[in-house]
Amino acid sequence: MRRILFCLTSVALLAACNKNSEIKVYRVSKAPLEETGPEQQTAMPANAPSPSMPGGMGPVATNPSVPVPANWQPQPLSQMRQASFLVKGDNGAVADISFVSLGASAGNVLENVNRWLSQIGQPAIDDPRLNQMAQRLTTSIGEVTIVDLAGLPNGADPAKDGRIIAGMTSSNGSTLFFKIRGNATLTESQKGDFIKWVAAVCNAQGGNKSPQIASTMPSAENSLNPQIKWQMPPGWNEVPPSAMRYASFSAGVNDNKVDISVVTFPGEGGNDADNVNRWRQQISLPPMSPAAVASQIAPLKTDDTTFSTVDIVGANARTLAAWARRDGHVWFFKATGPGAAVEKEKPNFVKFVQSIRF
Amino acid sequence: MARKIVDLITSLKLTIVCLAAGMALILAGTLAQVHLGIHEAQQRYFQSWLVWWPAEGNGFRIPIFPGGHLIGAILLINLIAAHAKRFRWTWRKLGIHLTHAGLIIMLAGGLFTDLFAVESHMRLSRGDTRNYSEDQRHMELAVIDTTDNDLDQVTGIPESVLKTNRTINHWSLPFRIVVRNFYQNASLKISNEGSLRPIANQGPGAMIAVQPLAPTTAQDERDVPAAAIEILPKDGGSLGTWLVSDALGAPQTLSCGGRTWMLAMRTARYYKPYSVTLQKFTHEKYAGTEIPKNFASKVTLIDPERNVSRDVLIYMNHPLRYRGETFYQAGFQQDDSATILQVVHNPSFLAPYVACVIVAAGLLVQFGFHLVGFARQKRIVVT
Numbered sequence: 001m002r003r004i005l006f007c008l009t010s011v012a013l014l015a016a017c018n019k020n021s022e023i024k025v026y027r028v029s030k031a032p033l034e035e036t037g038p039e040q041q042t043a044m045p046a047n048a049p050s051p052s053m054p055g056g057m058g059p060v061a062t063n064p065s066v067p068v069p070a071n072w073q074p075q076p077l078s079q080m081r082q083a084s085f086l087v088k089g090d091n092g093a094v095a096d097i098s099f100v101s102l103g104a105s106a107g108n109v110l111e112n113v114n115r116w117l118s119q120i121g122q123p124a125i126d127d128p129r130l131n132q133m134a135q136r137l138t139t140s141i142g143e144v145t146i147v148d149l150a151g152l153p154n155g156a157d158p159a160k161d162g163r164i165i166a167g168m169t170s171s172n173g174s175t176l177f178f179k180i181r182g183n184a185t186l187t188e189s190q191k192g193d194f195i196k197w198v199a200a201v202c203n204a205q206g207g208n209k210s211p212q213i214a215s216t217m218p219s220a221e222n223s224l225n226p227q228i229k230w231q232m233p234p235g236w237n238e239v240p241p242s243a244m245r246y247a248s249f250s251a252g253v254n255d256n257k258v259d260i261s262v263v264t265f266p267g268e269g270g271n272d273a274d275n276v277n278r279w280r281q282q283i284s285l286p287p288m289s290p291a292a293v294a295s296q297i298a299p300l301k302t303d304d305t306t307f308s309t310v311d312i313v314g315a316n317a318r319t320l321a322a323w324a325r326r327d328g329h330v331w332f333f334k335a336t337g338p339g340a341a342v343e344k345e346k347p348n349f350v351k352f353v354q355s356i357r358f
Numbered sequence: 359m360a361r362k363i364v365d366l367i368t369s370l371k372l373t374i375v376c377l378a379a380g381m382a383l384i385l386a387g388t389l390a391q392v393h394l395g396i397h398e399a400q401q402r403y404f405q406s407w408l409v410w411w412p413a414e415g416n417g418f419r420i421p422i423f424p425g426g427h428l429i430g431a432i433l434l435i436n437l438i439a440a441h442a443k444r445f446r447w448t449w450r451k452l453g454i455h456l457t458h459a460g461l462i463i464m465l466a467g468g469l470f471t472d473l474f475a476v477e478s479h480m481r482l483s484r485g486d487t488r489n490y491s492e493d494q495r496h497m498e499l500a501v502i503d504t505t506d507n508d509l510d511q512v513t514g515i516p517e518s519v520l521k522t523n524r525t526i527n528h529w530s531l532p533f534r535i536v537v538r539n540f541y542q543n544a545s546l547k548i549s550n551e552g553s554l555r556p557i558a559n560q561g562p563g564a565m566i567a568v569q570p571l572a573p574t575t576a577q578d579e580r581d582v583p584a585a586a587i588e589i590l591p592k593d594g595g596s597l598g599t600w601l602v603s604d605a606l607g608a609p610q611t612l613s614c615g616g617r618t619w620m621l622a623m624r625t626a627r628y629y630k631p632y633s634v635t636l637q638k639f640t641h642e643k644y645a646g647t648e649i650p651k652n653f654a655s656k657v658t659l660i661d662p663e664r665n666v667s668r669d670v671l672i673y674m675n676h677p678l679r680y681r682g683e684t685f686y687q688a689g690f691q692q693d694d695s696a697t698i699l700q701v702v703h704n705p706s707f708l709a710p711y712v713a714c715v716i717v718a719a720g721l722l723v724q725f726g727f728h729l730v731g732f733a734r735q736k737r738i739v740v741t
């Protein structure tokens with residue numbers, strides 16, 4: 001009987017064991033381990049007691065391998081932001097730039113794009129529409145989905161809001177968000193720098209492979225992408241294109257500077273009303289109905305094709321735009337700047353568009 | 359009454375009932391893997407004392423079948439008790455004794471393994487050094503005192519404690535942790551007006567909404583738990599409600615009692631007094647095919663306490679055994695940029711081997727006696 005009681009007691013004691021229910025307290029060194037490999041130099045020490053950011057992410061604001069444009073003013077980092085900058089423009093215009101890293105379950109691209117759209121008072125979109133408007137930037141940690149959204153929520157200050165350009169990617173169990181939000185014109189002017197910065201941050205995390213735009217994005221060097229020719233008008237200067245642009249030019253100086261861009265996307269590139277309204281919002285004009293937009297569009301016939309054109313005049317800025325759809329791509333040519341400067345460059349812009357050969 | 363209990367515990371009928379129940383449980387548990395996944399089915403059917411219906415929830419639940427632990431424990435008691443009651447030492451019964459001893463070791467070893475073995479993983483990219491492994495199936499809330507310049511004090515609160523305890527009051531912390539919400543699996547979304555609202559009011563969680571999800575059953579997925587915890591300093595007041603989840607990515611910082619603390623929900627970690635560095639990972643394929651031929655990880659093991667520094671090659675069926683832990687080559691990242699080692703700490707890993715040897719010896723002795731006896735009888739008949 002005693003022996004049997006002993007057996008029962010032993011089994012009952014074993015049953016009381018549960019290896020996963022005890023609170024443990026331990027002390028760990030902050031010092032890095034001796035054999036940390038060269039690939040981990042940018043990551044936290046391997047024996048760091050707290051979890052490193054997924055994928056070795058750390059604050060990037062002070063990372064010397066990530067160049068930051070001179071006019072971006074670093075801002076204090078919050079617990080959520082890994083990088084934070086403010087850029088200021090004319091007439092009190094500002095744009096806020098941020099980099100946030102969350103874990104893997106931070107929602108899909110569509111959910112986040114719709115969240116951004118709701119922030120600027122725009123209706124949600126669906127997957128096909130997202131596929132039309134999203135562009136992809138290839139970096140060494142994978143593709144970053146870039147979206148460019150325009151809209152001014154009710155009661156918002158156009159000097160501080162009206163445009164969001166955002167990037168999102170997933171890497172090593174984390175979801176990375178890059179965003180610039182602010183005055184539409186200022187945000188547009190920072191677009192190139194912003195995308196270069198996104199690529200630099202991603203490449204700093206994943207090695208030093210140079211960034212490249214995915215095949216959905218045009219590149220003058222990429223023979224697989226469509227090529228066009230033009231004649232540059234006198235007085236224009238070709239400037240290095242940003243990651244999103246096929247080509248960039250500038251005309252005029254200082255306060256009378258006009259920014260001319262050439263951008264192409266595969267597919268239809270959205271409908272004309274959406275595009276024109278986006279450009280209107282970029283210069284702080286309210287959107288128009290599709291019928292009203294259609295009445296503003298004028299054809300421009302050239303030897304090669306017929307362009308649609310529009311001239312949008314705002315209080316402080318003016319935009320000339322021409323676009324055409326050829327061989328599965330849409331091409332946008334746009335000149336934006338102060339009203340008087342754009343008026344001066346309008347003949348050159350028309351000549352430039354007329355010189356385009358697909 | 360006592361005699362009846364002893365008769366029941368030592369009866370052969372109980373053995374048969376337990377074996378039959380074990381067979382039924384294995385069938386039910388195997389079928390349940392289709393919907394629950396292997397991990398959840400193991401937990402509910404084999405690594406439990408009772409199988410419950412419904413399986414989860416705070417409402418009324420009833421046990422519908424004995425679980426693997428209960429059946430195994432009753433079998434073990436039955437075997438030991440029967441042997442203890444009927445044990446009579448004779449050389450002729452040596453084989454029977456050995457066979458039973460082997461079975462007892464095997465059952466006890468199985469129970470010990472289930473209760474005390476710890477499986478975790480160590481993921482290493484080339485050049486990486488780790489002195490901890492992680493259990494991907496269990497999470498912990500790490501509350502880290504980072505004030506000291508050289509050492510961090512980590513209080514690891516297991517997910518199971520967060521799930522079951524409303525208030526956590528531990529000696530190592532100057533505050534109590536009150537679990538306001540706990541989600542076994544959830545996705546985090548940046549909160550929008552009019553949609554899901556945040557459940558926390560401090561840190562990044564104040565901007566994030568939690569969408570509860572059903573626990574995942576896929577073998578290659580894991581749940582992402584999330585919890586809203588309120589920090590209540592022991593000297594009074596509140597430091598607000600914080601969202602903790604490994605989906606947040608970065609740890610959160612707070613100050614309490616003049617010290618700096620970090621909160622992080624992460625996979626449970628097992629620190630070691632030595633480190634492992636991956637020097638090279640090799641993934642060989644049969645020529646002209648994508649069929650794997652061999653995976654191997656060349657690692658450097660450094661143990662300052664024992665003055666050990668040596669290179670080890672870990673590959674299929676050739677694990678590294680060190681300080682009671684076994685490192686198996688378990689997997690690799692798709693692009694071969696990292697290796698995944700399974701780290702097993704099992705104090706009773708020898709039990710199955712010892713049990714098999716003893717059972718085999720017992721059967722040999724038992725059948726040997728019968729064979730010798732049979733041969734003698736035959737010789738007598740012939741004579």
